[in-house]
Amino acid sequence: MQKTKYPAVAATFIVCFVFWVLLDFSFKIEEIVAGAVVSLLVALFTARFFIRENAGWFFNPSHFFAMIGFWCFTFVGELIKANLNMARICFGGCKDINPGIVKIPTEMKSDYGLAALSNSITLTPGTITMEVTEEEGQNYLYVHWINVQETEPEKAGEAIKGTLEKGLRRVWQ
Amino acid sequence: MLIRIIVDLLIAVGLVFACAGTIGILKMPDPFSRMQASTCISTLGVLGVAIGGVLYAAVVMHSASSAIKIAVIALMLLVTNPVGSHAIAKGAYSHGYRPDKKMETDDLGRDFDE
């Protein structure tokens, strides 16, 4: 169990307070003060689960805009392509499927990078991340794929996550 | 009037993808494939309703708080859905459920079942 660090508490407090203001959306002084107190209590108890690494990372504008650009353009394009493919399979009677679990290598090193990559893979219809392991310094993902075209690890990885990983490598290492 | 037509089109596109996900849930042969089909509901089904609803609340109803609240709900659904999907898939596999049909490859079973 990690110890609570004060920059992590500050970052968690800012995130909680922004969500309070967005959900409440009334600017009386009493409600702002109540939200600040509740956010501070929540931040003191949960900061050590929420932030593990550098706390000021997210508030750097270049990282922030790189993330916004990735989620709004690259990822939405992939999402619409995969959704059309899955809708074609479903309306065609769910016949031409070929399911399987493949093991693909990835270049991501940090925890946040692995979490973002595996959640992006899970959110596109047709692929679900089932397990993450590390062998000899190289991280591997086990992915359930509904229409297996390649069983070689390198080619399957290029077909599943080529565009997503290239976009995410600009944000994380 | 034009904005009403755009809102209706967006929600109808979301409804078409939600319908595809429902058909997939009813007709796919094994639990993992059903999970794949149900991802259609929680991505474009939610996004169509959310973008249409934000446009309607901001332009027709002139209420900023409703628009921001709808955007926050859609963001929360999109961020938390893959966590639950991954939890069900991993739990079902390690509980011992396997697909009926023979899989093309099964690397996870090869590496962990010994």
Add this chain to the structure above:
Amino acid sequence: MTDLLIFAIFYALLAFICLYRLIKGPTAADRMIVGDNVDILICCAMILFSLFSGRGVYLDIALICGLFGIIDTIAVGRYLDKKGRFHNVDSDHR
């Protein structure tokens, strides 16, 4: 104005059709998938009905519905995971 109500009824109807798999589904994972998706569909129907009736209370109901959906999904997923590992350990020791 009525079009939003019609779309909301269609979303609720899709959630009702999903319940067939909840009754018939052979495994616990199938039932949990249906539970997750019924939550999401009801959340969408609540958003549309809130826009139709012009009252903001239904948006709060939609938010709470989505939050509880993800919590029970993760709880059942973790339960299945722990139960499977426990059985494996038990059979090894026997």
